[in-house]
Amino acid sequence: MLKLRGGRTLYYGKGDVLSYRTFASPLAVSAIPESTYTGCSNVIFAHNIKFSVSGESLLPSFTEGDNALVVATDSMKNFILRQTAEYEGNTTEGLLAFISEKFLERYPHLDAVEISADRIPFDAVVVSGGEGGFAPSEVVYRRSRNEHGSATMKWQRIGDSTELVFHESALSHIQLIKVHGSSFFGFVRDEYTTLPESFDRPLFIFLSISWTYEDASNAINGDRGRYVPAEQVHDIAHTVFHEANTPSIQHLIYKMGHRILKLFPQLAEVRFESNNRTWETVVEPAAPDSAGVYTEPRPPYGFQGFTMTRDDLQEQRSET
Numbered sequence: 001m002l003k004l005r006g007g008r009t010l011y012y013g014k015g016d017v018l019s020y021r022t023f024a025s026p027l028a029v030s031a032i033p034e035s036t037y038t039g040c041s042n043v044i045f046a047h048n049i050k051f052s053v054s055g056e057s058l059l060p061s062f063t064e065g066d067n068a069l070v071v072a073t074d075s076m077k078n079f080i081l082r083q084t085a086e087y088e089g090n091t092t093e094g095l096l097a098f099i100s101e102k103f104l105e106r107y108p109h110l111d112a113v114e115i116s117a118d119r120i121p122f123d124a125v126v127v128s129g130g131e132g133g134f135a136p137s138e139v140v141y142r143r144s145r146n147e148h149g150s151a152t153m154k155w156q157r158i159g160d161s162t163e164l165v166f167h168e169s170a171l172s173h174i175q176l177i178k179v180h181g182s183s184f185f186g187f188v189r190d191e192y193t194t195l196p197e198s199f200d201r202p203l204f205i206f207l208s209i210s211w212t213y214e215d216a217s218n219a220i221n222g223d224r225g226r227y228v229p230a231e232q233v234h235d236i237a238h239t240v241f242h243e244a245n246t247p248s249i250q251h252l253i254y255k256m257g258h259r260i261l262k263l264f265p266q267l268a269e270v271r272f273e274s275n276n277r278t279w280e281t282v283v284e285p286a287a288p289d290s291a292g293v294y295t296e297p298r299p300p301y302g303f304q305g306f307t308m309t310r311d312d313l314q315e316q317r318s319e320t
């Protein structure tokens with residue numbers, strides 16, 4: 001959040017603003033080899049939004065209890081919901097940009113806005129078309145609990161204009177298991193090592209991926225044809241995990257990042273956070289594709305973080 005004069009941070013806002021907009025503009029994206037996703041009807045364009053504001057003018061509300069310039073968080077919620085009806089675009093980032101700009105225009109005494117949203121996914125149910133075929137319904141949708149995209153933006157008033165000072169799009173809470181075809185060996189062995197080397201382990205990972213565009217307009221305006229949908233990022237992660245026999249999670253996320261940056265030249269950076277949640281083996285399978293029994297791993301868990309930029313594509317490494 002914005003730092004005031006003297007380095008102080010000050011903000012307030014509203015969380016869990018649930019906004020179920022219907023019939024937003026459809027989004028179309030280019031196909032990539034790793035995914036069947038080519039866009040979204042946006043018949044249900046739903047979000048859980050978190051919104052906060054900051055500004056020098058708000059200092060007396062904290063120090064003196066003077067509410068004269070306080071926009072009630074209840075009014076913020078109303079502003080977000082009503083402005084969502086006016087949004088003509090087709091991306092989460094576009095909606096956040098629209099709300100932020102309108103808010104700073106309406107309340108000129110405020111200096112900065114931080115806004116983030118989780119897309120609430122609804123999938124069309126598949127219904128019988130009557131002649132033996134099946135097709136997605138255009139009116140009935142099923143609330144999905146699956147992973148979904150999200151975005152965060154920070155906007156700041158600078159002179160007469162409003163500038164985007166931070167933006168990030170993300171896909172969190174991915175959980176993927178590969179039953180065999182992963183290894184972990186060759187690590188440091190010393191007096192503290194008890195972990196055996198593994199040449200074919202079942203690998204269960206938790207994963208969060210976030211990305212930043214070179215030019216945020218490609219996220220804000222889906223009609224420029226350069227939007228990066230979380231659904232395709234997800235499918236790239238699936239494909240790389242499926243294809244690669246990796247020696248560690250560290251190298252697996254590097255390979256995912258490499259593929260994402262290669263497929264989407266409009267991205268400047270991609271970031272990963274992963275957890276190792278590999279199941280504990282109870283009954284070892286006799287062969288890779290025979291019966292094994294596993295149970296939830298005991299804490300603690302391992303984790304990895306990695307940030308990649310376009311410079312990583314220049315370096316000659318054995319990637320596809």
Ligand SMILES: O=c1[nH]c(=O)c2[nH]c(=O)[nH]c2[nH]1
Nearest residue numbers: 184195247248249250276302
């Ligand atoms: O992919 C892995 N990376 C590690 O750094 C590590 N450490 C560990 O105990 N298991 C694993 N697995």
